[in-house]
Amino acid sequence: xxxxxxxxxxxxxxxxxxxxxxxxxxxxxxxxxxxxxxxxxxxxxxxxxxxxxxxxxxxxxxxxxxxxxxxxxxxxxxxxxxxxxxxxxxxxxxxxxxxxxxxxxxxxxxxxxxxxxxxxxxxxxxxxxxxxxxxxxxxxxxxxxxxxxxxxxxxxxxxxxxxxxxxxxxxxxxxxxxxxxxxxxxxxxxxxxxxxxxxxxxxxxxxxxxxxxxxxxxxxxxxxxxxxxxxxxxxxxxxxxxxxxxxxxxxxxxxx
Amino acid sequence: xxxxxxxxxxxxxxxxxxxxxxxxxxxxxxxxxxxxxxxxxxxxxxxxxxxxxxxxxxxxxxxxxxxxxxxxxxxxxxxxxxxxxxxxxxxxxxxxxxxxxxxxxxxxxxxxxxxxxxxxxxxxxxxxxxxxxxxxxxxxxxxxxxxxxxxxxxxxxxxxxxxxxxxxxxxxxxxxxxxxxxxxxxxxxxxxxxxxxxxxxxxxxxxxxxxxxxxxxxxxxxxxxxxxxxxxxxxxxxxxxxxxxxxxxxxxxxxxxxxxxxxxxxxxxxxxxxxxxxxxxxxxxxxxxxxxxxxxxxxxxxxxxxxxxxxxxxxxxxxxxxxxxxxxxxx
Ligand SMILES: [Fe+2]
Ligand SMILES: [Fe+2]
Numbered sequence: 001x002x003x004x005x006x007x008x009x010x011x012x013x014x015x016x017x018x019x020x021x022x023x024x025x026x027x028x029x030x031x032x033x034x035x036x037x038x039x040x041x042x043x044x045x046x047x048x049x050x051x052x053x054x055x056x057x058x059x060x061x062x063x064x065x066x067x068x069x070x071x072x073x074x075x076x077x078x079x080x081x082x083x084x085x086x087x088x089x090x091x092x093x094x095x096x097x098x099x100x101x102x103x104x105x106x107x108x109x110x111x112x113x114x115x116x117x118x119x120x121x122x123x124x125x126x127x128x129x130x131x132x133x134x135x136x137x138x139x140x141x142x143x144x145x146x147x148x149x150x151x152x153x154x155x156x157x158x159x160x161x162x163x164x165x166x167x168x169x170x171x172x173x174x175x176x177x178x179x180x181x182x183x184x185x186x187x188x189x190x191x192x193x194x195x196x197x198x199x200x201x202x203x204x205x206x207x208x209x210x211x212x213x214x215x216x217x218x219x220x221x222x223x224x225x226x227x228x229x230x231x232x233x234x235x236x237x238x239x240x241x242x243x244x245x246x247x248x249x250x251x252x253x254x255x256x
Numbered sequence: 257x258x259x260x261x262x263x264x265x266x267x268x269x270x271x272x273x274x275x276x277x278x279x280x281x282x283x284x285x286x287x288x289x290x291x292x293x294x295x296x297x298x299x300x301x302x303x304x305x306x307x308x309x310x311x312x313x314x315x316x317x318x319x320x321x322x323x324x325x326x327x328x329x330x331x332x333x334x335x336x337x338x339x340x341x342x343x344x345x346x347x348x349x350x351x352x353x354x355x356x357x358x359x360x361x362x363x364x365x366x367x368x369x370x371x372x373x374x375x376x377x378x379x380x381x382x383x384x385x386x387x388x389x390x391x392x393x394x395x396x397x398x399x400x401x402x403x404x405x406x407x408x409x410x411x412x413x414x415x416x417x418x419x420x421x422x423x424x425x426x427x428x429x430x431x432x433x434x435x436x437x438x439x440x441x442x443x444x445x446x447x448x449x450x451x452x453x454x455x456x457x458x459x460x461x462x463x464x465x466x467x468x469x470x471x472x473x474x475x476x477x478x479x480x481x482x483x484x485x486x487x488x489x490x491x492x493x494x495x496x497x498x499x500x501x502x503x504x505x506x507x508x509x510x511x512x513x514x515x516x517x518x519x520x521x522x523x524x525x526x527x528x529x530x531x532x533x534x535x536x537x538x539x540x541x542x543x544x545x546x547x548x549x550x551x552x553x554x555x556x557x558x559x560x561x562x563x564x565x566x567x568x569x570x571x572x573x574x575x576x577x578x579x580x581x582x583x584x585x586x587x
Contacts (some may be wrong), residue, residue, distance in 0.1 A: 023334075030328045030337075033344055035556060036565020039352055039365075043323065046345035047327075053338045060334075074333045092272055098567050101554025151574040152567065244469035247332040254448055256332035256392070256440075 010190045011124055012067045013183050017229060018130075019059030022086035023077055025108060026052030028113040029093055029241055034239070037098050042188070044144065049190070051137040078248035082237050090173035092237045096166065099159070102148045103166035104251075107207070109142035111177045114202045115193070123191030143221070146210045147193045153214025160215065167211070168219050175224020183230070258316035258380045260406055260471040260545070261568065262489075266482040282291045286487050294360035295314060300487055306416055307361050308377070309494040313355035315379035316345050319372075319553050321556045323387040332390060339436050340393060346411040346429045346514045353425055357545045373558050381539060382469050384547030388524060391444050391451075391458035397437015399459075399466040399504065405430045406500050407470075410490035419488070438507065445511040452512075460516045470497040472536055501527045 008016070021158035029049040036042045071079075090108055095101045116138055152159040178200040180188075185242035188195045211218055227233065247256070272280050279299055285292070292298055324344050331337035355365045378556035382400055387393065408430060412423040444455040470493045474480040483489035491499075508515050517530035519538075541547065 021329045028328055029324075030341060031326055033325035033341075034318070034348075035325075035560045037560065037567040039318065039348055040562075041567075042318075043345055046341055046348065050345065053334060053341060057334050057338070059477060068288065074335075075436070087364045098564060152570045153480060154577065155570030155572075155574040158566045158568070161453070196261075225424055227462065231524060243329050246330050251448065254332075256336055256443060256447075 001229055001238055009066060010183070010187045010192055011127070012063050014127065014187045014192050015059045015066060016086040016155070019076070020064060020071075020085050021091050022045040022052040023056040024085070024087045024189065024237070024240060025091040025105075026056060027244060028091065028093075029101070031095055032098075041098070043099075048141055050145075051134075051141070051255050054135045055130070055137070058159060062126050062130065074205060074248075078245045081234040082230040082233050082241060083235065085228075085231065085237060085241075087228050087233075087237075088173070088176050089139035090176065090224055090232055092228070092240060093170065093173060093231060096169075097162060099152060099162040100169065102145055102152065105141065106149045106178075106210070108172050109138060109145050110203050110207050111199060112143050112211075113138045113172075114199050118153070118194045118199070119192075124182070124238075127192060146206075146228035149210055150214045153211070163214065164216050167216055169196065170221055171219040172221065172225045175176055175222065176226045178226060179224055181230060188240075195219060216238065221223075258320075258469075259309045259382060260378070262305060262312065262479065262483065264305045264479040264482040266478055268478055269309060269481050269485060274292045279500060284486070285469075286415045286485075289487075290415075291420065292415050293417045301482070302488075304363050304487070306419065307358055307363050307484065308487060309483075310358040310361075310419055310507040311371065314351050314358060314368065315377055317351035317354060319379045319383045319557060322345050322553055322556055323383055323549070324393060326387050327390060327393050330390070331393075334405065336489055338439070343397070343433050343436060346433065350422075350426045350429070353422040354419075356415075357422045360418045361402070367434060373554070373561060375545065375554070378543065380469060381542040381547065382465050384542050384550045385461070385465050386549050386552060387445055388461075389454050389458060391454040392462065394437050394440030394444060394455065395458035395462040397433050397435075398441050398460050398507070399437070399530065400469070401430055401433035401437060402504060403466050403469045403500050405498045407491065411488075413487075414490070415487035426536055441513075445513060455511070456513055458511050463516050464538075466490065467497055467500070467531075467534045467544075468536075468539045470494075470500070472539065501531050502543070505529055508555055 026049045029045045029052065030047045032042070032047075034042060036045055045180045056077065057104035058074055060076045064071045064073050064076055088108075090104060093100075104247060113135060116131045118127050120135065122131065149163065153163045154160070178196045184193075184196050186195045200220040208218060247254075274285060275283060278297060282292075282298060292302075310475075318325065319531055323338065324347075327505075328337060330339050330342065331340050355368060358368060359365060368377065372379070382403075387396070405427065408423055408427050412420055412427055412454050414420045414423070441458075444451040472493065474493045480489060505515055505520065517532045519530065521530050521532045542550065
């Protein structure tokens with residue numbers, strides 16, 4: 001099951017990359033449950049986590065079906081180890097303060113929505129269908145996270161400082177979304193998804209417009225941390241999986 | 257239920273003849289089953305009691321996110337995770353409806369939070385117990401939401417309009433909560449030996465705290481009598497507890513689980529179960545702040561509030577700036 005042991009088909013790889021992003025970001029958002037700064041935020045974050053877990057079920061369900069090895073979406077979520085996960089480094093970064101959580105969401109949503117819109121034209125109908133359903137939810141996520149970035153960036157001195165710090169910290173994880181690798185090239189060649197780099201201009205212009213309104217400065221350092229998409233993760237993912245997979249690992253084969 | 261031991265300030269129940277005309281007219285409307293709406297005159301005692309009751313209920317909903325929220329990141333399947341997320345999100349929504357209902361009585365949400373954080377306002381004792389296994393998530397839905405439904409269903413017909421309407425929305429969701437909890441338990445009860453043991457252990461730990469949710473016997477309580485006269489309480493604590501036991505014991509038996517009460521026995525004559533009393537000393541200890549999780553629960557809420565201050569201030573500052581800019585444009 002390790003990354004390079006079995007070369008997955010392009011469709012499987014795409015579904016894993018999409019699904020793992022949703023799963024890990026949904027997990028991170030759900031960590032806030034009952035601890036966020038306002039009741040409305042508890043509700044909104046749970047709602048977003050719920051959307052993302054729903055999308056996970058669809059993407060990992062497709063990955064399981066397409067790989068044809070008799071595994072289920074749950075098997076993929078609960079029984080793979082770190083190197084087999086295909087999510088971006090961005091989504092596994094710790095929540096930090098609420099500002100960092102919102103900024104992470106905004107940088108991701110700004111990529112996620114154009115990606116899903118592009119996937120609606122995929123050569124595989126199942127991909128197009130999932131993308132269509134998910135893009136409705138994600139359009140709302142982006143509207144919300146962008147709005148919060150603006151209000152907090154252009155809020156108090158402290159909220160501005162925190163949002164700028166979050167942006168500076170997370171910026172180096174944004175580049176991975178647009179850095180294509182060999183698998184991305186195969187996925188694009190199969191007509192499943194656009195080359196990652198092609199989404200950069202629309203992402204960049206949207207992010208810059210929102211940051212300008214938020215009075216936040218675009219970081220100058222464009223060095224990109226990479227590896228998540230090919231299974232080389234940060235230290236954080238192991239802890240997420242240890243928690244998430246605990247019951248499935250402690251009681252192998254049990255039904256829940 | 258989520259509001260236990262609600263005081264009314266009443267020394268004794270007064271008859272219609274003892275009331276001044278305004279209060280008498282108010283009481284007669286309640287007796288006729290009419291709804292009282294926010295702008296209308298109401299006795300100060302009625303208003304204050306409702307604020308206590310509704311805010312206690314609201315606090316219970318939001319503190320109640322914590323024990324269950326604990327297990328969202330560890331839910332055993334994607335389906336279970338989604339269901340639990342939806343449930344906990346509902347509970348936060350219930351908190352929101354209820355805070356809004358209480359606000360119609362002239363208290364702000366921030367004031368209610370301050371009362372929670374200072375310990376002046378209470379929340380249900382049940383949420384001061386820990387969730388130690390996945391079966392606890394089943395037990396909470398089955399027992400705790402099950403107990404909550406018992407008194408929330410009649411509250412849909414209570415005399416205060418906004419509270420009654422909040423209850424209508426809440427009750428729609430509570431039965432889904434109870435069913436998902438029971439379903440978790442039934443899967444565990446049919447599972448491996450370890451899973452069965454997990455389910456039994458959860459029932460052993462949650463049974464008595466669930467019975468305590470109804471509060472101690474209030475047959476002799478002037479507060480309960482006053483609340484009933486005002487139609488913001490419909491049944492005695494003992495009557496609700498009896499109803500809960502009668503409904504739940506057969507479900508436990510259906511699951512093949514044992515209710516941890518040696519005194520439990522069917523009483524043909526009354527057509528209900530005889531059962532033992534919870535440890536009321538433990539109940540009062542938990543209410544006084546000495547339950548296993550009181551400190552953690554309250555601290556978690558205070559931390560969320562304090563650490564979120566910059567966020568809330570940021571949003572208000574932005575709203576002010578925006579309003580100023582609009583004014584400047586208009587000028
Ligand atoms: Fe509730
Ligand atoms: Fe509930």
